[in-house]
Amino acid sequence: MAQRLASPSLSGFARRSSGLVVPRRAVLAGAGAAGAMGVLAACGGDEESSGSASGGAAASGSTSLGSNRGDEVPRAAEDEMIAAFEEESGITVETNVVDNESFQESINSYLQGNPQDVFTWFAGFRARFFDDQGFIGDISDVWEDIGSGFTDAFREASSNGDRQIFVPLYNYPWAVFYRKSVFEENGWAIPETLDDFVALCEEIQGAGLTPVALGDQDGWPAMGTFDILNMRINGYDYHIDLMAGNQDWDSGEVRAVFEQWAELLPYHQADPNGRTWQDAAASLVQGESAMYVLGMFVGEQFPEEEREDLDFFTFPEIDPEIGSGALDAPIDGYMMTANPENEEAAKEFLRFLGSAQAGEIFVASSPNSIAAHSDADTSGYNSLQQKAVDLISNADGIAQFLDRDTRPDFASTIVIPTLQNFLNDPSDIDTVLADLQAGKERLFVDQG
Amino acid sequence: MRLLTARDRVVLGLMIGVPALFVLAIVWLPTLGTILLSFTSWNGIGGLDRIEVVGLRNYENIITNYPPFDIAVRNNLLWLGVFFLVATPLGMFMAVLLDRELRGSWFYRSALYLPVVLSLALAGFIWQLQYSRDQGLINAVLGLEGAERIDWYGDPSINIWAVLVAASWRHVGYIMLLYLAGLKAVDPALREAAQVDGASEARTFFSVVFPTMAPINIVVLVITVIESLRAFDLVWVVNRGRNGLEVLGALVLANLTGEASLVGFGSAIATLLIVISVVFIVVYLGTILREERK
Numbered sequence: 001m002a003q004r005l006a007s008p009s010l011s012g013f014a015r016r017s018s019g020l021v022v023p024r025r026a027v028l029a030g031a032g033a034a035g036a037m038g039v040l041a042a043c044g045g046d047e048e049s050s051g052s053a054s055g056g057a058a059a060s061g062s063t064s065l066g067s068n069r070g071d072e073v074p075r076a077a078e079d080e081m082i083a084a085f086e087e088e089s090g091i092t093v094e095t096n097v098v099d100n101e102s103f104q105e106s107i108n109s110y111l112q113g114n115p116q117d118v119f120t121w122f123a124g125f126r127a128r129f130f131d132d133q134g135f136i137g138d139i140s141d142v143w144e145d146i147g148s149g150f151t152d153a154f155r156e157a158s159s160n161g162d163r164q165i166f167v168p169l170y171n172y173p174w175a176v177f178y179r180k181s182v183f184e185e186n187g188w189a190i191p192e193t194l195d196d197f198v199a200l201c202e203e204i205q206g207a208g209l210t211p212v213a214l215g216d217q218d219g220w221p222a223m224g225t226f227d228i229l230n231m232r233i234n235g236y237d238y239h240i241d242l243m244a245g246n247q248d249w250d251s252g253e254v255r256a257v258f259e260q261w262a263e264l265l266p267y268h269q270a271d272p273n274g275r276t277w278q279d280a281a282a283s284l285v286q287g288e289s290a291m292y293v294l295g296m297f298v299g300e301q302f303p304e305e306e307r308e309d310l311d312f313f314t315f316p317e318i319d320p321e322i323g324s325g326a327l328d329a330p331i332d333g334y335m336m337t338a339n340p341e342n343e344e345a346a347k348e349f350l351r352f353l354g355s356a357q358a359g360e361i362f363v364a365s366s367p368n369s370i371a372a373h374s375d376a377d378t379s380g381y382n383s384l385q386q387k388a389v390d391l392i393s394n395a396d397g398i399a400q401f402l403d404r405d406t407r408p409d410f411a412s413t414i415v416i417p418t419l420q421n422f423l424n425d426p427s428d429i430d431t432v433l434a435d436l437q438a439g440k441e442r443l444f445v446d447q448g
Numbered sequence: 449m450r451l452l453t454a455r456d457r458v459v460l461g462l463m464i465g466v467p468a469l470f471v472l473a474i475v476w477l478p479t480l481g482t483i484l485l486s487f488t489s490w491n492g493i494g495g496l497d498r499i500e501v502v503g504l505r506n507y508e509n510i511i512t513n514y515p516p517f518d519i520a521v522r523n524n525l526l527w528l529g530v531f532f533l534v535a536t537p538l539g540m541f542m543a544v545l546l547d548r549e550l551r552g553s554w555f556y557r558s559a560l561y562l563p564v565v566l567s568l569a570l571a572g573f574i575w576q577l578q579y580s581r582d583q584g585l586i587n588a589v590l591g592l593e594g595a596e597r598i599d600w601y602g603d604p605s606i607n608i609w610a611v612l613v614a615a616s617w618r619h620v621g622y623i624m625l626l627y628l629a630g631l632k633a634v635d636p637a638l639r640e641a642a643q644v645d646g647a648s649e650a651r652t653f654f655s656v657v658f659p660t661m662a663p664i665n666i667v668v669l670v671i672t673v674i675e676s677l678r679a680f681d682l683v684w685v686v687n688r689g690r691n692g693l694e695v696l697g698a699l700v701l702a703n704l705t706g707e708a709s710l711v712g713f714g715s716a717i718a719t720l721l722i723v724i725s726v727v728f729i730v731v732y733l734g735t736i737l738r739e740e741r742k
Contacts, residue, residue: 279580
């Protein structure tokens with residue numbers, strides 16, 4: 001999972017509703033009526049996308065949301081968004097909250113059972129996969145209203161071919177995080193190229209610190225290092241192609257990535273497979289490690305008063321032909337299920353979720369991410385968020401993270417164990433490549 | 449049977465039949481489903497029409513193209529060996545000691561049984577505090593610094609032993625309580641007779657008490673085997689049963705659940721686990737039936 005796992009909640013499943021709960025039959029009848037009206041009432045949506053929802057006349061009644069935001073802070077932020085939408089539209093939203101991990105574990109059965117109209121999910125391959133299975137509703141008409149508020153990169157990540165299926169809410173960059181005070185004290189400069197980076201690592205080791213923190217007990221954090229090395233060495237397009245299963249994992253290109261990684265491993269914390277990402281972050285907080293390749297959520301591990309000391313730079317260039325313009329910046333947002341009970345209301349809700357206002361409300365409570373909407377007010381951002389906006393808006397390729405860009409079965413049952421084997425024994429790259437390729441053939445070919 | 453009235457027969461039939469139906473519906477049908485699914489490449493999506501039969505391909509892949517499987521079989525056997533040779537005898541020994549009604553035995557009993565009732569999340573957290581490479585108690589007590597710190601959970605050659613210690617810690621309390629209940633039921637007259645005949649403590653236990661406990665011994669043995677075969681929870685909490693902690697139960701779940709959803713492949717691993725379990729069941733039933741005939 002390319003994000004913090006939710007703490008195990010005791011209930012695991014809390015049913016909440018905001019406002020009136022409409023009995024199912026009434027909803028169905030209402031949906032039929034609203035559907036008929038929707039055909040008649042042309043959605044007048046040629047307004048400037050200032051963030052306000054449009055075409056509210058067509059939709060009424062209630063819709064529902066299946067949410068994985070079980071943690072306190074995002075829960076409160078989402079509730080605030082829902083309240084703002086209900087007030088604006090007069091539509092009620094009934095919410096089912098499941099903790100983050102359970103939600104992801106049970107997504108298959110959830111979508112085949114009786115899912116809510118709208119649900120929380122991730123952009124990229126992971127969204128397209130479910131659309132290809134026929135579980136997802138087409139929201140291209142919603143995008144006609146909200147599309148001008150998003151860059152092409154976001155549109156791309158929210159589309160499956162020419163259908164739009166996803167509404168982005170926020171994202172966050174993966175980069176090299178460090179403490180400003182530590183770099184200043186030692187007079188270390190931000191590395192621009194791989195040679196600078198290696199020289200810096202040598203210098204850091206000389207100063208008695210560990211150059212790069214690394215913790216891979218959960219299996220996913222090391223994927224971030226693979227992603228960025230692959231994008232720097234072979235380029236963004238090759239990376240996405242490899243993830244999609246169109247390239248071989250035992251190729252010279254992938255070998256080059258592992259060889260480069262093996263050269264850099266001595267600068268990382270030893271024994272990463274027995275360290276959680278939180279423990280690795282603790283070494284950065286305590287000043288034992290100087291750098292850490294992770295998502296911006298690393299900020300959660302810093303005490304409030306030290307947040308301003310946290311800074312990042314994008315991973316340095318390895319091949320001048322390719323540069324350093326690509327990065328992982330996973331997007332979280334919302335999708336509509338294939339057969340919503342009240343399609344008009346669900347789309348109205350998605351129009352709101354795709355507004356600048358929704359992004360502002362959510363990010364206000366979450367200082368480790370940035371709103372996806374181009375017009376979201378960034379005046380309240382801290383310096384880290386400002387930097388993240390610059391980095392992402394100037395990127396020339398945005399990947400979603402390995403476990404969101406490729407088949408989920410391949411990522412969890414093949415890539416994780418193989419990367420852990422590599423970290424245990426970086427000298428045996430042949431076996432690593434053979435295992436990845438054999439797994440890829442089994443899953444991409446056999447499973448179709 | 450001839451002594452039973454018709455009504456008795458109906459009552460008996462219901463008392464046996466209803467639970468049997470339940471077992472059939474809840475245990476055997478899903479088991480059969482698992483075995484059937486193991487010959488398909490189903491990914492848990494869609495109905496029967498989307499299930500493609502692939503014959504023995506999943507099994508071929510498990511044997512030839514799935515490195516974790518061999519490690520998992522080895523780990524399950526190791527688990528069984530450690531439980532059978534160390535944890536179970538230790539639990540029995542504790543029970544025998546506590547059976548002597550020493551002062552404060554309620555305290556020892558609770559202390560030993562506590563791990564069994566602790567929630568798994570808490571047990572996982574407790575052991576993470578012990579074993580953590582950078583902040584764990586064990587490395588701190590050993591006074592290891594920097595590169596010489598032992599990576600209890602991350603080093604694939606030792607982490608299974610670290611987890612086995614944690615698993616035994618729970619298993620000992622479980623066996624202790626079972627055995628203690630059995631010991632309480634042993635007729636004191638037997639021990640007195642043995643002592644009058646001049647048998648030592650150890651001799652009394654091995655020649656008199658242990659044989660009379662035969663039914664409990666069988667139960668303890670069966671539980672030890674079952675617990676070893678379904679070993680899963682502690683390794684899952686540590687790292688989802690990867691990187692040296694592969695056990696069959698964790699592999700089944702890693703493939704079946706979540707977004708991976710490789711139902712066919714996961715079912716094939718589960719079927720192999722069923723086969724291994726059946727071997728033990730056959731041996732056990734064979735022993736029991738032979739005893740009966742004697």
